[in-house]
Amino acid sequence: MKRTHNFNAGPAAIPLAVLEKAQSELIDFKGTGMSVMELSHRSKPYEDVHNKASQMMRELMDIPEEYEVLFLQGGASLQFAMIPMNFLKSGSPAHFVMSGVWSEKALAEAAKLGETAVIGSSKDDRYTFVPEKFEDPSEGSYVHLTSNNTIYGTQWKTFPKTKLPLVADMSSDIMSRKIDVSQFSLIYAGAQKNLGPSGVTVVIVKKEMLENANQEIPSILKYATHSKQNSLYNTPPTFAIYMLSLVLEWMKEQGxxxxxxxxxxxxxxxxxxxxxxxxxxxxxxxxxxxxxxxxxxxxxxxxxxxxxxxxxxxxxxxxxxxxxxxxxxxxxxxxxxxxxxxxxxxxxxxxxxxxxxx
The missing domain is CATH 3.90.1150.10 (Aspartate Aminotransferase, domain 1)
Structure with missing residues (x-):
């Protein structure tokens, strides 16, 4: 079998070693007589997979203890709505740095839920660059940016220091390089670019943010709900998280x-x-x-x-x-x-x- 040179934008390439490992365990995962896809998400074998994925994320990204690592669903698109539902306060705008289609979508969802403002944009130049220079707002709920722009091929090289909580959509470059997680209050990323198959969304959120979140929204849409339940409030995408754990192992093996x-x-x-x-x-x-x-x-x-x-x-x-x-x-x-x-x-x-x- 000859494999293609896969340059797809997402779902994207998965390491061959990971696919082979998953193939070898597909029918009988660690002597359970079941595939990971068949395991109860409340079972000990799956719990080990789930916790290992979280621990590996922390280790590889050097995530501080004051952050939660969550495994959610709905991709970045759901996060566009969840973030303002949880953190956009009345009379306190969410500020957006516009660098492409995905920041436009994030802004559009937030605007349905509260006040927003654009503090930087490269739209007039066809999004050919990242607008790294902007006036840091002194008031507001948070500042949102998209770290890498798949459609236009642009990427933040360094991240801004802001007075407000910094929120970043890192769907297309998470774990492609070292970053300082402590610069951010919330990071989110769909897995289907660098972390594995589609179906799971990683959220790294500062615990302090959860304490001040809106409580008047449905439980399933509260980050605090998922934090308290170790991302097991509802049935998680178990196979996608398993694949994520294998990709993280592979990353560690690469150095x-x-x-x-x-x-x-x-x-x-x-x-x-x-x-x-x-x-x-x-x-x-x-x-x-x-x-x-x-x-x-x-x-x-x-x-x-x-x-x-x-x-x-x-x-x-x-x-x-x-x-x-x-x-x-x-x-x-x-x-x-x-x-x-x-x-x-x-x-x-x-x-x-x-x-x-x-």
Missing amino acids: GLAAIEELNERKAQIIYSCIDKSGGFYRGHAKKESRSNMNITFTLENEELTKAFLKESKERGFSGLNGHRSIGGCRASAYNAVPLEACEALAEFMTEFQKKHR
Whole structure:
């Protein structure tokens, strides 16, 4: 069996070693005579999986004790609503830094529930950069940003210091590099980019935030509910959490986040170098200072050439190189599980394609 070079934006590549481990345990998990998918979420074998995933998150990200690690459902889209439901106070606006479609969606949901304000935006420049410079608001409920923008291929390199609680959607670059968790009051991320399959959403939230949250909302939508129940208030996505735990083990075996970050920078640079040396044949969407290591976006000279590139790349064993429907072009998502060899193969193909079609 030959596996494709998987550059899909999400659901995305999962390490082959993880898939093989899951395959070996699929029918009989640790002598239970059942698959993980069949285990009761109240059983000891599953409880061990659940707690191990949480512990590994804490270890790899160096999450301080004053934070809770939660496993929820609904993806980042549910978080767009849950965050303002819990933390957006009357007369105290939520402030948003706009860097793409997902920050737009987060803002739209919050605006349905209370007062909002935009304090920084790169929309007028087609979201080609991250608006890192903005006036820090002195009052409000929180500041929200999106750390990496899958559609436009931009990424925050450093994070702002704010007087207010800082909330970040890290769905597409969580655990791709080392960060200081203590800079944030809440981090959330859908798993389907770097952490495993779709179905589970990781939330890292400061306990202090939970103490001051709105209590007049349904229990299932309260972070405190899930915190008190160890993310077992309702049936969790057990198989997705199991896969998450295997991915975290794999990350540790690779040398942790420092090693993963170094490799991700190498992978991205291989493709960006090909773009920069093409003499304009390939044109990057993002400004260089805001380039993402996760999502490398670029265009070709015209639509006909783009279609030819995507067709020929598919014939060569590449998958997921089409750009998002909203901006077109091409996109290579080089998440943690995408091997260096795949990025080298893509750069080689891009060079060959340019010579052929110049």
